[in-house]
Amino acid sequence: MALLFRRYLLTMERSIKLIFLAVGFLALCVGYVHACTCGPRSDNGCQSDYSLRGVVLTVQNLNGRDFYEKEYLVYVERYYKEIPLRQMYVRIRSARQSSLCGVQLQIGERYVISGSVDGPRLRTNLCVYTRTWDSIPDWQKQNLYCGPGALNLPLLAPST
Structure with missing residues (x-):
């Protein structure tokens, strides 16, 4: 019984580590993703410098x-x-x-x-x-x- 409980704890520990690793990786990816988003566009360049x-x-x-x-x-x-x-x-x-x-x-x-x-x-x-x-x-x-x-x-x- 103690051996089964120990295996269960090791499996849970690995799962938690994998979850934290996946969440960390996703957070890192989101931090480095850039995308072009524009507001309303002008009919000429007069809004620019x-x-x-x-x-x-x-x-x-x-x-x-x-x-x-x-x-x-x-x-x-x-x-x-x-x-x-x-x-x-x-x-x-x-x-x-x-x-x-x-x-x-x-x-x-x-x-x-x-x-x-x-x-x-x-x-x-x-x-x-x-x-x-x-x-x-x-x-x-x-x-x-x-x-x-x-x-x-x-x-x-x-x-x-």
Whole structure:
């Protein structure tokens, strides 16, 4: 009888350890899962820090300790929302995966891109207004301008 009780206790102890191990593993997984969730979307980039139309020239994968991003070099054709330095060429960063709200821009394609200004960096993601130029209806292209200075300010030459 004592032997059966001892086996029962060992079986219960193993079961409890397995339950705690499973719960700990699930908690760890939930802590590291990220997903892209966006609020209501805008009909233009005016809700963002910047908005521009440009052509993607290059794409570069960036690896860091805490980030996996892509950096796009974009030739700017027109600014729709003013930013402090209006350059002809800008670098725009985004997460690599769409699950982290990253955008996938194609080299040679013309886009309207909006996003945030983070210090010296421009950023974009799936939650802001970023569309291929050809996919925007003509009536909506007229609503891309976000202020009086957006139309005629000259671009700055790229710094060397």
